[in-house]
Amino acid sequence: MTSNVNVLTIAGSDPSGGAGIQADLKTFSALGAYGTSVITALTAQNTQGVQSVYPIPAEFIRAQLETLLDDVELDAVKIGMVASREVAEVIADVLRRRRPRWIVLDPVMVAKSGDILVDDAGIRAVRDILVPLADIITPNLPEAAVLLASPLPESLDAMEAMLPGLTQLGAPYVVLKGGHLRGETCPDLLATPTSHEWLPASRIQTDNLHGTGCALSSAIAACLAKLPADAPDQATVAAIGDAKRWLHAALEASVRLSVGKGRGPVHHFHAWW
Numbered sequence: 001m002t003s004n005v006n007v008l009t010i011a012g013s014d015p016s017g018g019a020g021i022q023a024d025l026k027t028f029s030a031l032g033a034y035g036t037s038v039i040t041a042l043t044a045q046n047t048q049g050v051q052s053v054y055p056i057p058a059e060f061i062r063a064q065l066e067t068l069l070d071d072v073e074l075d076a077v078k079i080g081m082v083a084s085r086e087v088a089e090v091i092a093d094v095l096r097r098r099r100p101r102w103i104v105l106d107p108v109m110v111a112k113s114g115d116i117l118v119d120d121a122g123i124r125a126v127r128d129i130l131v132p133l134a135d136i137i138t139p140n141l142p143e144a145a146v147l148l149a150s151p152l153p154e155s156l157d158a159m160e161a162m163l164p165g166l167t168q169l170g171a172p173y174v175v176l177k178g179g180h181l182r183g184e185t186c187p188d189l190l191a192t193p194t195s196h197e198w199l200p201a202s203r204i205q206t207d208n209l210h211g212t213g214c215a216l217s218s219a220i221a222a223c224l225a226k227l228p229a230d231a232p233d234q235a236t237v238a239a240i241g242d243a244k245r246w247l248h249a250a251l252e253a254s255v256r257l258s259v260g261k262g263r264g265p266v267h268h269f270h271a272w273w
Contacts, residue, residue, distance in 0.1 A: 005225040006072055007033045008100070009218060010065075010091060011080030011108070012041035012053070018265030019045075019211030024078060026268035027218035031246065033225055036072060038064040041083050047210055047260030058086040065094045075225035076102035078218050079130060083118055088125035092133050102224045105134035105171065106217035107143050123147075132170030136224075136240075138217045139166070141180040156181070159189060167191050175199075175220070175240060177213065190240060192233060199241065201248055208254035208264035215250060215266055219243035 009024035017023065021037050028035030040061055044051040077100050082088050095103060107126050109118045118126070127147050131137055144162050145152045147169065153159045159178055166174045174191040186203040190196060223239035253270035267273075 005033045005075040007221050007225050008036045008074050008077045010038045010040060012043055013039055014043060014045055016046045016260060019214045023211040023214040024218040027215050028222050030268045031219060031222040033222040036068060040081055040087055047264055048262035055083045058090045061087055062090045069098045074100040076100055076221040078104045078221040080106050080214060081108040082126055083122050085121050085125035088129040092129050103134045104217050104221040105130050105137045106213055107137060107139050109143050109146050127169060134171045136173040136220060137171045138175045140177040140213055144176055163189060163191050163196055199244055204251045206251060206254055208266060210263040210265045212266060216243060216247045219246050
């Protein structure tokens with residue numbers, strides 16, 4: 001007999017393979033989890049930007065979810081791109097009834113290229129419906145600013161000042177990503193139910209940043225899925241740290257890939273190839 005963990009990504013598709021569903025499945029596989037997927041939107045995009053988005057009807061997203069969950073027992077779910085309130089309500093309805101042990105929400109709203117991917121109603125739906133559903137949210141600074149309707153922070157102090165507002169939205173854990181700040185370091189800020197701490201990292205000089213948010217949230221989901229049901233808070237924090245170190249190595253190894261003419265992807269299989 002063998003045992004494995006099953007992880008689901010609910011997200012949009014990226015034909016270039018660097019972000020979205022494709023990046024999530026690569027991340028799950030690289031970290032030893034079996035990946036499943038429910039597609040919320042089709043996109044026409046590449047490493048240079050997003051040209052158009054074609055949302056999948058909410059009832060077909062429901063059908064994908066219900067059909068999958070009728071058959072596969074999931075240990076963790078990662079939620080990415082959600083383009084409308086109706087889709088957010090469908091996801092929340094299904095996951096409340098058939099809740100996995102972990103739900104990780106990457107509030108995808110702004111692409112690395114600066115393209116806005118979600119309208120105002122979708123932003124409110126993510127904030128009001130999906131954030132309280134999640135165990136962990138992983139916003140970058142522009143996404144956090146959108147969620148809080150606040151200015152984009154330009155310092156570590158301003159970044160830290162956002163944390164209370166984000167925790168009040170309802171998720172027990174928050175990983176606020178600091179990559180948009182300038183400087184030689186690239187620290188993230190982790191809030192837990194009892195405290196908060198900085199997760200330091202050196203800044204890697206690379207343009208291969210396409211899909212880094214997708215990869216980190218998926219890595220967190222894969223690492224959490226491996227924890228026992230009664231794992232203490234320290235184990236959760238350690239799993240998040242493991243995911244961040246994996247992404248750092250994937251960024252360092254991205255120079256070994258040649259994909260597209262714009263922002264390339266991270267090297268999801270850096271430890272295997």
